[in-house]
Amino acid sequence: MVTIPSNTIKANLSFYYWPASNDSSTYGWQEADVIDSGGNVLQQLFVNTTNDRVWIQMSFDLSAYAGQTIGIQFLDHEDSGGGSYYTYMYVDDVSLTVS
Numbered sequence: 012m013v014t015i016p017s018n019t020i021k022a023n024l025s026f027y028y029w030p031a032s033n034d035s036s037t038y039g040w041q042e043a044d045v046i047d048s049g050g051n052v053l054q055q056l057f058v059n060t061t062n063d064r065v066w067i068q069m070s071f072d073l074s075a076y077a078g079q080t081i082g083i084q085f086l087d088h089e090d091s092g093g094g095s096y097y098t099y100m101y102v103d104d105v106s107l108t109v110s
Contacts, residue, residue: 012048012080012081012082013080013081013082013107014079014080015073015076015077015078015079015080015081015107015109016077016078016109017077017078018077019074019077019078019109019110020074020110021072021074021108021109021110022072022073022074022076022077022107022108022109023070023071023072023073023107023108023109024056024070024071024073024083024105024106024107025068025069025070025071025104025105025106025107025108026043026068026069026102026103026104026105026106027066027067027068027069027102027103027104028041028043028066028067028069028085028100028101028102028103029063029064029065029066029067029100029101029102029103030059030061030062030063030064030067030099030100031062031063031064031097031098031099031100032060032061032062032096032097032098032099033062033095033096033097033098034060034089034091034096034097034098035060036058036059036060038088038089038090038091038092038096038098039060039087039088039089039090039091039096039097039098040058040059040060040087040088040098041057041058041059041060041061041086041087041098041099041100042055042057042058042059042085042086042087042088043055043056043057043069043083043084043085043086044056044083044084044086045073045076045081045082045083046081046082046083046084047079047080047081047082048080048082050084053076053081056069056071056083057069060098066103073107083105083107085100085102087099087100
């Protein structure tokens with residue numbers, strides 16, 4: 012959890028992710044969300060089901076959350092039903108810069 016100062020003009024979240032999946036978006040996906048201190052999703056940043064297997068840089072403007080305490084959650088979902096499906100991602104170099 013991080014508090015974005017109320018006098019923030021610009022708040023930018025940046026990270027890299029490396030996705031892998033052999034499933035469809037119905038059963039497996041990668042996701043990133045902005046959450047509050049109770050774990051409630053305030054904003055879904057992205058939902059993908061990709062098998063890119065390369066580092067992808069993502070960037071989001073979080074200036075709307077100035078004066079609030081938020082968290083970022085990175086999730087992957089897989090409901091293979093016992094099959095040989097998989098969906099996962101690696102996340103690296105997460106940063107939040109404010110000005």
